[in-house]
Amino acid sequence: xxxxxxxxxxxxxxPDFPGFLARIAQDIPAHCILTRPDQTRAYECDGxxxxxxxxxxxxxxxxxxxxxxLLKACREHNVPVVPRGAGTGLSGGATPHPQGxxxxxxxxxxxxxxxxxxxxxxxxxGVRNLAISEAAAPHGLYYAPDPSSQIACxxxxxxxxxxxxxxxxxxxxxxxxxxxxxxxxxxxxxIELGGEAPDAPGLNLLHAFIGSEGMLGLVTEVTVRLIxxxxxxxxxxxxxxxxxxxGEGVTRIIADGIIPAGLELMDKRAVHMVEPFVQAGYDxxxxxILLCESDGTPDxxxxxxxxxxxxxxxxxxxxxxxxxxxxxRLKFWAxxxxxxxxxxxxxxxxxxxxGTIPRRHLGKVLAAIAAMETRFGLRCSNVFHxxxxxxxxxxxxxxxxxxxxxxxxxxxxxxxxxxxxVGGTITGEHGVGLEKINQMxxxxxxxELDTFSAFKRAFDPYGLLNPLKLIPTLVRCAEYGKMHVHxxxxxxxxxxxx
Amino acid sequence: xxxxxxELCEQVVTARAAQRPLLIRGGxxxxxxxxxxxxxxxISWLDLSAYxxxxxxxxxxxxxxxxxxxRLAEIEALLASQGQMLAFEPPRFGAAGTLGGCVASGLSGxxxxxxxxxxxxxxxxxLLNADGSVLRFGGEVMKNVAGYDVSxxxxxxxxxxxxxxxxxxxxxxxxxxEATCVLALDEASALDLCLRWRSQPLPVSATAWVASDSGxxxxxxVRLSGNESAVRQGLDAIGGEVVPDEAAEAFxxxxxxxxxxxxxxxxxxxxxxxxxxxxxxxxxxxxxxxGCLRWFAGPCDAAALRDRxxxxxxxACLYRRxxxxxxxxxxxxxxxxVLQIHRRxxxxxxxxxxxxxxxxxxxx
Numbered sequence: 001x002x003x004x005x006x007x008x009x010x011x012x013x014x015p016d017f018p019g020f021l022a023r024i025a026q027d028i029p030a031h032c033i034l035t036r037p038d039q040t041r042a043y044e045c046d047g048x049x050x051x052x053x054x055x056x057x058x059x060x061x062x063x064x065x066x067x068x069x070l071l072k073a074c075r076e077h078n079v080p081v082v083p084r085g086a087g088t089g090l091s092g093g094a095t096p097h098p099q100g101x102x103x104x105x106x107x108x109x110x111x112x113x114x115x116x117x118x119x120x121x122x123x124x125x126g127v128r129n130l131a132i133s134e135a136a137a138p139h140g141l142y143y144a145p146d147p148s149s150q151i152a153c154x155x156x157x158x159x160x161x162x163x164x165x166x167x168x169x170x171x172x173x174x175x176x177x178x179x180x181x182x183x184x185x186x187x188x189x190x191i192e193l194g195g196e197a198p199d200a201p202g203l204n205l206l207h208a209f210i211g212s213e214g215m216l217g218l219v220t221e222v223t224v225r226l227i228x229x230x231x232x233x234x235x236x237x238x239x240x241x242x243x244x245x246x247g248e249g250v251t252r253i254i255a256d257g258i259i260p261a262g263l264e265l266m267d268k269r270a271v272h273m274v275e276p277f278v279q280a281g282y283d284x285x286x287x288x289i290l291l292c293e294s295d296g297t298p299d300x301x302x303x304x305x306x307x308x309x310x311x312x313x314x315x316x317x318x319x320x321x322x323x324x325x326x327x328x329r330l331k332f333w334a335x336x337x338x339x340x341x342x343x344x345x346x347x348x349x350x351x352x353x354x355g356t357i358p359r360r361h362l363g364k365v366l367a368a369i370a371a372m373e374t375r376f377g378l379r380c381s382n383v384f385h386x387x388x389x390x391x392x393x394x395x396x397x398x399x400x401x402x403x404x405x406x407x408x409x410x411x412x413x414x415x416x417x418x419x420x421x422v423g424g425t426i427t428g429e430h431g432v433g434l435e436k437i438n439q440m441x442x443x444x445x446x447x448e449l450d451t452f453s454a455f456k457r458a459f460d461p462y463g464l465l466n467p468l469k470l471i472p473t474l475v476r477c478a479e480y481g482k483m484h485v486h487x488x489x490x491x492x493x494x495x496x497x498x
Numbered sequence: 499x500x501x502x503x504x505e506l507c508e509q510v511v512t513a514r515a516a517q518r519p520l521l522i523r524g525g526x527x528x529x530x531x532x533x534x535x536x537x538x539x540x541i542s543w544l545d546l547s548a549y550x551x552x553x554x555x556x557x558x559x560x561x562x563x564x565x566x567x568x569r570l571a572e573i574e575a576l577l578a579s580q581g582q583m584l585a586f587e588p589p590r591f592g593a594a595g596t597l598g599g600c601v602a603s604g605l606s607g608x609x610x611x612x613x614x615x616x617x618x619x620x621x622x623x624x625l626l627n628a629d630g631s632v633l634r635f636g637g638e639v640m641k642n643v644a645g646y647d648v649s650x651x652x653x654x655x656x657x658x659x660x661x662x663x664x665x666x667x668x669x670x671x672x673x674x675x676e677a678t679c680v681l682a683l684d685e686a687s688a689l690d691l692c693l694r695w696r697s698q699p700l701p702v703s704a705t706a707w708v709a710s711d712s713g714x715x716x717x718x719x720v721r722l723s724g725n726e727s728a729v730r731q732g733l734d735a736i737g738g739e740v741v742p743d744e745a746a747e748a749f750x751x752x753x754x755x756x757x758x759x760x761x762x763x764x765x766x767x768x769x770x771x772x773x774x775x776x777x778x779x780x781x782x783x784x785x786x787x788x789g790c791l792r793w794f795a796g797p798c799d800a801a802a803l804r805d806r807x808x809x810x811x812x813x814a815c816l817y818r819r820x821x822x823x824x825x826x827x828x829x830x831x832x833x834x835x836v837l838q839i840h841r842r843x844x845x846x847x848x849x850x851x852x853x854x855x856x857x858x859x860x861x862x
Contacts (some may be wrong), residue, residue, distance in 0.1 A: 117695045118773040176618050191835035196772035196813040199788050204617050205652035211643045216624045228699040251558040257671030299727035356639040359559055385585040388640040428641035443644055448633045454846035455646050458839055
């Protein structure tokens with residue numbers, strides 16, 4: 001895929017790379033600086049492999065002082081900076097810049113402090129999401145946000161993307177669970193946003209920094225909130241004869257005042273895709289399967305599960321099964337958690353979308369997506385964070401077939417447009433990055449996009465931090481507008497879409 | 499109603515052209531909070547109280563959108579009719595208080611310790627900016643990472659970046675059961691106990707420690723919220739004397755709305771500290787949020803207090819300044835790097851400096 005940008009989006013001057021490399025070699029050991037293509041190849045893309053760019057240089061700092069030195073050098077030499085965590089992001093947020101440096105923060109992977117009494121952990125940005133919970137587990141604590149990639153993804157990346165997970169209706173997103181970040185600015189200054197005390201003075205920069213996709217500063221420390229592990233979790237698995245009725249089940253649960261720990265919906269296509277792979281015992285006759293998890297003390301869970309079962313029956317569930325053991329709970333979840341690998345098993349390639357919609361429009365949106373399958377000639381299965389409206393259509397395609405990549409992208413773009421039309425958003429948790437930059441033109445007005453630019457300038461007046469991501473230029477939106485006279489149908493798919 | 503908004507936009511355009519600063523107000527109940535106001539006769543108000551009304555409420559999707567001038571009381575009554583509430587329990591300060599003022603001031607009440615701060619619940623906003631345009635950020639869905647989170651930036655911004663004209667909030671169900679118990683404890687023991695509860699799966703939704711009048715010891719009130727089983731188990735674990743529901747409700751409302759007699763004292767400091775911070779040993783104190791929020795009344799050496807609190811990882815706000823020296827900054831000073839970003843943000847969002855000048859920091 002060609003991601004080359006239009007001339008106005010590129011930096012006017014090509015940086016003086018030899019001078020830059022000589023400068024950073026003064027402060028950063030040679031083994032942390034990768035320039036040979038065989039070394040840098042691994043950094044050419046993130047989890048969205050459609051977008052690739054071989055970076056001219058990759059730097060892997062081992063401490064904060066090296067990050068400071070590196071950013072000062074980037075500033076002096078006008079070198080764009082692309083921060084990278086574990087590289088599991090799904091929106092091209094870590095796609096390299098053709099004239100920039102990729103800064104991998106994976107080596108800042110130490111847990112600096114874990115206070116099991118105050119229930120906080122201070123960790124380097126390279127610490128894996130799951131590693132925090134593993135370190136907290138002996139104290140009966142954990143870190144709540146659990147994106148699907150939690151085995152591999154790093155907390156620094158979670159901060160950059162404001163990652164969610166299947167439990168965020170009850171326990172919140174990254175933004176609700178991070179108390180403080182320590183940041184190196186593009187000027188090489190160290191600032192701290194938020195704090196362990198509540199309500200840090202001044203503007204709420206912490207919340208605005210979370211989800212800023214590496215465009216405001218490089219994180220060198222993150223303080224997270226830990227919470228007590230629930231003593232017990234059980235999940236109800238309910239079959240429904242239609243997606244609408246499953247949505248009705250969700251409505252009744254929420255209306256009853258229950259905030260389940262997890263609330264996930266799979267459509268029939270998704271169920272048929274994952275069942276052969278995981279053998280979770282899913283009902284293959286159901287049009288939709290709803291998983292509703294309750295956690296807490298055993299009595300608390302028993303009380304909640306009884307209510308959930310009654311509510312789902314009343315909503316029209318045709319089959320109900322409640323996990324009676326931890327093994328069974330994990331089995332019920334296995335299908336949902338393995339939806340992506342299962343897609344990879346039945347299709348050479350898949351493209352995971354990430355729109356959010358008001359839940360009342362779920363039936364309408366899924367029907368429209370089904371119609372798009374015909375229009376774009378590709379299959380799509382849907383998994384849905386039903387509690388918070390976050391829809392993950394998985395578009396199945398084969399990159400080796402002529403024009404299937406373009407059709408998959410056009411299909412994805414059409415889904416995102418639809419999400420905006422029903423009052424939702426183009427991205428719930430994966431971020432904009434490069435992938436959804438065109439759809440930003442649909443969701444926001446020029447003045448709103450200008451406000452994002454103004455916000456970025458306050459942190460990065462030189463525009464060096466992760467340039468070309470998240471905020472589309474005027475030219476790009478104009479071009480995208482022209483392409484969209486036919487409602488998402490790209491008329492000339494062979495023309496590079498920059 | 500859109501006419502009212504157009505008028506507000508025009509007022510901003512005119513003020514900007516004339517370089518005449520505006521002060522934003524809704525119900526006027528929170529004007530005490532922030533830097534000192536200029537003399538009344540010199541103020542040009544941007545009054546949002548007429549721009550009111552609930553725009554959308556979807557109980558089953560846990561979201562409510564209302565115009566900034568909507569009375570907080572109206573919103574809370576509407577939520578209560580569906581068994582829901584604002585999780586962060588904002589102080590009400592009387593019937594005139596509006597949603598816009600509530601969000602712009604960013605103050606949360608007793609439940610914040612369990613539910614999270616006001617900003618956590620802000621899903622979307624419409625901002626009247628310095629160009630007189632109305633911009634929309636975020637939306638009505640809980641998960642939304644399209645663009646920077648300008649909505650949460652505006653929560654607690656005291657209007658220095660523009661006027662909030664509409665806000666979408668995540669709302670939550672009211673707990674099925676609440677119960678309050680009281681334990682007689684001195685300050686250090688109360689802090690220690692609250693700290694120990696943090697790591698236990700107890701449904702503590704609010705705490706308050708008040709010194710006894712005699713000066714030795716005090717009372718720790720603990721509210722538990724959840725389903726029947728969770729609250730019953732919590733009461734068993736915590737012990738103490740159970741307070742009758744009506745009295746408990748009145749007590750927590752008094753803290754939330756700051757009508758408790760403690761809040762009549764002046765000057766009044768609002769000190770926030772990390773969990774586990776020791777007793778400060780100040781003369782007159784009331785704690786909330788498991789000891790993370792400490793109200794302190796009376797005269798003091800402000801610089802020394804701020805240094806001490808900062809050394810513990812917290813900050814101190816001169817919340818009610820009557821009786822304090824007029825040159826004392828309201829909010830805890832910012833580190834240089836963070837202040838510089840504040841300056842740049844103010845310049846980017848409000849280059850002519852027309853919105854709520856000096857309300858957050860004198861230099862903004």
